[in-house]
Amino acid sequence: MLDRLFANAAPSAPLSRRGFLKLSAGATGGLMLGAALQPKLAHAQGGADGVLAMPFVHIRPDNTVVVIVKHLDMGQGSATGLATLVADELDADAAQVTTEFAPANAELYVNTLLGVQGTGGSTAMANSWQQYREAGATARAMLVAAAAKTWGVDPANVSISGGRISAGDRSASFGEMAEVAATQAVPESVTLKTPDQWVYIGKSFPRVDVARKTEGAVGMFGMDVKLENMAYAVSLRSPRFGGTLAGLDDAKAREMPGVIDIIRLPDRATVIATSTWQAIQARDALSAEWNFSKAENRSTEALRREYTALLDQKGIEHYSAEAPAAEAAQVIEADYFFPYLAHAPMEPLDVTVLFDGETANFWTGSQLQTLDHMIGAQVLGLDPASVKVNTVWGGGSFGRRAIYDSHYVAEAAMVAKAWLAAHGQARPIKLVWTREDDVRGGYYRPMHMHWVRAGLDAEGKIAFWQQRLVGQSIVMGTAFEQYMVHGGVDASSVEGLGESSPYAIPGWTVDVHHPRVGVPVLWWRSVGHTHTAYVVETMMDELAEAAGADPVEFRLRHLADPRARGVLELAVEKAGAVPEGLTRGIAVHKSFGSYVAEVADVRMREDGTVKVERVTCGVDCGVPINPSNIVAQIEGGLGYGLSAILREEITLTDGEVDQSNFYDYTPLRISDMPQVEVHIVRSTEAPTGIGEPGTPPIGPAVANAARRATGIAVRELPFSRHGLA
Numbered sequence: 001m002l003d004r005l006f007a008n009a010a011p012s013a014p015l016s017r018r019g020f021l022k023l024s025a026g027a028t029g030g031l032m033l034g035a036a037l038q039p040k041l042a043h044a045q046g047g048a049d050g051v052l053a054m055p056f057v058h059i060r061p062d063n064t065v066v067v068i069v070k071h072l073d074m075g076q077g078s079a080t081g082l083a084t085l086v087a088d089e090l091d092a093d094a095a096q097v098t099t100e101f102a103p104a105n106a107e108l109y110v111n112t113l114l115g116v117q118g119t120g121g122s123t124a125m126a127n128s129w130q131q132y133r134e135a136g137a138t139a140r141a142m143l144v145a146a147a148a149k150t151w152g153v154d155p156a157n158v159s160i161s162g163g164r165i166s167a168g169d170r171s172a173s174f175g176e177m178a179e180v181a182a183t184q185a186v187p188e189s190v191t192l193k194t195p196d197q198w199v200y201i202g203k204s205f206p207r208v209d210v211a212r213k214t215e216g217a218v219g220m221f222g223m224d225v226k227l228e229n230m231a232y233a234v235s236l237r238s239p240r241f242g243g244t245l246a247g248l249d250d251a252k253a254r255e256m257p258g259v260i261d262i263i264r265l266p267d268r269a270t271v272i273a274t275s276t277w278q279a280i281q282a283r284d285a286l287s288a289e290w291n292f293s294k295a296e297n298r299s300t301e302a303l304r305r306e307y308t309a310l311l312d313q314k315g316i317e318h319y320s321a322e323a324p325a326a327e328a329a330q331v332i333e334a335d336y337f338f339p340y341l342a343h344a345p346m347e348p349l350d351v352t353v354l355f356d357g358e359t360a361n362f363w364t365g366s367q368l369q370t371l372d373h374m375i376g377a378q379v380l381g382l383d384p385a386s387v388k389v390n391t392v393w394g395g396g397s398f399g400r401r402a403i404y405d406s407h408y409v410a411e412a413a414m415v416a417k418a419w420l421a422a423h424g425q426a427r428p429i430k431l432v433w434t435r436e437d438d439v440r441g442g443y444y445r446p447m448h449m450h451w452v453r454a455g456l457d458a459e460g461k462i463a464f465w466q467q468r469l470v471g472q473s474i475v476m477g478t479a480f481e482q483y484m485v486h487g488g489v490d491a492s493s494v495e496g497l498g499e500s501s502p503y504a505i506p507g508w509t510v511d512v513h514h515p516r517v518g519v520p521v522l523w524w525r526s527v528g529h530t531h532t533a534y535v536v537e538t539m540m541d542e543l544a545e546a547a548g549a550d551p552v553e554f555r556l557r558h559l560a561d562p563r564a565r566g567v568l569e570l571a572v573e574k575a576g577a578v579p580e581g582l583t584r585g586i587a588v589h590k591s592f593g594s595y596v597a598e599v600a601d602v603r604m605r606e607d608g609t610v611k612v613e614r615v616t617c618g619v620d621c622g623v624p625i626n627p628s629n630i631v632a633q634i635e636g637g638l639g640y641g642l643s644a645i646l647r648e649e650i651t652l653t654d655g656e657v658d659q660s661n662f663y664d665y666t667p668l669r670i671s672d673m674p675q676v677e678v679h680i681v682r683s684t685e686a687p688t689g690i691g692e693p694g695t696p697p698i699g700p701a702v703a704n705a706a707r708r709a710t711g712i713a714v715r716e717l718p719f720s721r722h723g724l725a
Helices: 002-009 078-090 124-151 174-181 210-215 276-284 300-311 369-380 407-423 435-440 529-546 551-558 562-575 627-646 698-710
Strands: 031-038 052-059 065-069 097-101 159-161 164-167 170-173 231-237 244-249 259-265 268-273 287-291 316-320 330-338 350-355 360-364 387-391 429-432 448-456 462-471 508-513 583-591 594-604 610-620 675-680
Touching: 052 124, 052 174, 065 078, 078 097, 078 124, 124 159, 124 164, 124 170, 124 174, 170 174, 231 276, 231 407, 231 435, 244 259, 244 268, 259 276, 259 407, 268 276, 268 407, 276 429, 300 330, 300 448, 300 462, 330 529, 350 407, 360 369, 360 407, 369 387, 369 407, 407 429, 448 529, 462 529, 529 551, 529 583, 529 627, 529 698, 551 562, 551 583, 562 583, 562 594, 562 610, 562 675, 583 698, 594 698, 610 627, 610 698, 627 675, 627 698
Parallel strands: 065 097, 231 429, 360 387, 462 508, 610 675
Antiparallel strands: 031 052, 052 065, 159 164, 164 170, 231 268, 244 287, 259 268, 316 508, 330 448, 350 360, 350 429, 448 462, 583 594, 594 610
């Protein structure tokens, strides 16, 4: 079913140009620009062959420039980045630019690197870099043409700067010229600015969300959405993944204040009440019996024993480099363990739905609009044209809202459908996941184990590197399998290894096992790089020590990619001498097309725990569209990765999740956050991802420092298992 939906979501052949939608003054009195499916190949931006969709730009009579954002902004700044691109080519004043999220429309708003409308893989800027600049430049050209026609002058004599259109002593705002501009012919092509002409790109542009977040704007986040006569829903789900509801006693819950109805579904019971709190209280009063015959009933330790046994068996080959002639003089062998991890965004999952039997509206922080749209429609039995997904700001995600099965949208649709069947009239219902629901609800970063055996030759260079991974595939059995599984290997599990690594390591072999486990898993900020970078960079440090080499110099011996060398040398240079009383660790990694090196200076507290005092970063992500946002993303990604390695883990006892909230799934505290310095390479390469690349290097950088300070090689995460956090 999902395969069919996914295939239908993204046309594989270029479609004919539909041109721009020009609304008359009678419609909006403004100029709306957008292009649909121009016959340009997506591989021009590095993606698969397909269409290039230009987003809409709406210039209103009040002189507001609205950038229609096709990507979800969940705090990573994509809305600001896209506004920056449009504003620069349009020569707008930053103060007049605002944003709105695009509706679910895969034809107009496809992510050219994903093939569907959605946000993920740190692709927002990479796939929009050309599109949004062209949209801004096209709008500018039409404003120039409008001014030339209105004033009877040569377009060559019309200029735009700071949001004003001028020709000689004549001047007008965008809003004043919008109506005439809407009647102008759309240029077939536009000339984009050269880097020396940029006003905002690579410099600065104010974040478009700061004022709204500071003021607590009404309805900004999904949890804030409030509609007239809205009811609130909270579900009781199986405590084990795959369990079904065998019996339910809801008599006590139905008598509680505010309870409107209780809906029973095959694998859950949903309480509908007049407030979230009343729904939660009633949900806790339900008495359920569960059938666990088809559930995942194993504990973490049982799974770990099975994974360990697989480490001794040859898996599916992923990568094999030709081994050198030299024999190894020294060999290091190590096993690594990485636990399940929850995403734990500040705003748990929520979705509001209004279904009247013929049409439906969803309001949520939609990260994969195409799937949310299609699956929501299918559950409700509607044509997709009758369903609207209203994307609102997401209060964090880290991958949690990019769900291959759109399970929480599907659940809301099922509840709305059952409500209408039982009550005969539409009512908006907000489905809310509590923090406990979210932490225990699955879709985790997969648990992984690695085995590495690496050797050094007599000259202290790597002679061979054997690596084996054991971990669940994220995409097998989903709509994404046909695109992401190659030769039986889930590409997301091995990213950063072999040919995708910046290292040239002779004799590098990688094989993989993907055991079937009933715990639902999902991409987690930086996905496979979270464990592959840790293994490679900690092993590089141990090999450097065995070779009697400086860890930086040892890496430089084996780094074939000049951009990786560049960020490593930059970070080390900026870090300077190691402060007295601290121990230093380094790591460098490439992910999502970007290069990040991190130098961690660590102090060991008197109680034996690790305190990361300072991290110095070198970053190369191509053209730095908004440097201040890059700094923020590196800081946030680094903090997120540090949080994971110190204390975070999801464990199972007889199939039930042990953790539930921030008191036992312990995220980074402010006292744990180090001082962070970010140094950005002034690149002319096309922009690449920045939302995730700051996360992978921090774990190994800190682990390398801790090993030097304590002699403990942390190969089993989190650090708290070793008394280090």
